[in-house]
Amino acid sequence: MAMITWNDSLSVKVQEIDLQHQKLIGMINDLNEAMKSGKGKESLGKIINGLISYTATHFRQEERYFDRFGYPDSVNHKKEHVAFVKKVTDFKNGFEKNDLAVTMEVMNFLSDWLRNHIKGTDKKYSKFFNEKGLK
Numbered sequence: 001m002a003m004i005t006w007n008d009s010l011s012v013k014v015q016e017i018d019l020q021h022q023k024l025i026g027m028i029n030d031l032n033e034a035m036k037s038g039k040g041k042e043s044l045g046k047i048i049n050g051l052i053s054y055t056a057t058h059f060r061q062e063e064r065y066f067d068r069f070g071y072p073d074s075v076n077h078k079k080e081h082v083a084f085v086k087k088v089t090d091f092k093n094g095f096e097k098n099d100l101a102v103t104m105e106v107m108n109f110l111s112d113w114l115r116n117h118i119k120g121t122d123k124k125y126s127k128f129f130n131e132k133g134l135k
């Protein structure tokens, strides 16, 4: 998997959320590096758990803003979050079974998904949030 670098094309025009996305991307890159360099199961497990809990926190934050401002596309957006959490859980299960092929495959899926979600679904809320004063 190629390293993901954050750039302005990934900005959703809300600073707090951009920072969270940067952190998520950093965590995915760290995990990829750790897998490639053959880090032990224990340290990989820690990174995966960190990624899962940070993702949950980040999604909750976005969803709190949807609820607070009455974001019209909230239902569909939340569905995408649920699908992502399911994938990360599959990833964790594959990893626990020591299936590195599955792990790398899911890893690629996660990084693509994240980029597409940020560039597509997340970017749809930029204007809406900016108009509510969230920047």
Ligand SMILES: [Fe+2]
Pocket (backbone or CB within 6 Å): 062, 077, 081, 117, 121, 122
């Ligand atoms: Fe999102």
